[in-house]
Amino acid sequence: MAENECVFCKMVTGRIPVAKLYEDDDVLAFLDIGPISDGHTLVISKKHFEKIHDCPPELLAKIASHLGKIAKAVTEATNAQGYNVLCNNGRVAGQLVNHVHFHIIPRHSEDKLFANWPSYEYEKGKAEKIADKIKANL
């Protein structure tokens, strides 16, 4: 998607209004207009990068350095008991806007979000093989 067509880029430049929570030279935080929980917040890079691995590490570090204080403020304001910080990368992972963004999702007991966590165990030797493959790519 070209930058000038990206909905988050339009929010950064003010062409689309947002309920702004925090802003500095690199980072913008605002309420998701399609929340899955009241106070559901997006923290984005102002500059357009599609995915986390496209983002310069220094920029990712700047974004992350704000996550704690914003998450705390969101959690307190919504009387939540916890929160998820989630960044979806790729359509298959649920990324709907191809501009890197971190969701902060306030959580309450019995809200039934992300209830599906189908964890399993590796068969013997498989974890080591996968780890070797990953390390070869690092």
Add this chain to the structure above:
Amino acid sequence: MAENECVFCKMVTGRIPVAKLYEDDDVLAFLDIGPISDGHTLVISKKHFEKIHDCPPELLAKIASHLGKIAKAVTEATNAQGYNVLCNNGRVAGQLVNHVHFHIIPRHSEDKLFANWPSYEYEKGKAEKIADKIKANL
């Protein structure tokens, strides 16, 4: 939970073995032993902090600066089409180990993970009220 009883602290000090992927002075990355997708990786602070908002921003920045390259290596090694980066904070949010950790979860089409995304719209004026509350806490 005291640090000396924390399972992730034991992994950091080697008292519990892990399939290690990356390590430096501040950060450790290893395969989750209860994956929800092959290659499911955890990236943690070596020092014990419970939640993102407990973590010093500089440390959070250091952890985040490694997420891109690790996620790329995990995705390539598992032939995934995308990935989620997820940090659960609080039992209600699915945090099982009270030591801050980022999940990197490789994703494939039809894997049905995180399929539940019940987004809604705010009634008129509500987003502004919530945003004001959050800003008052920032």
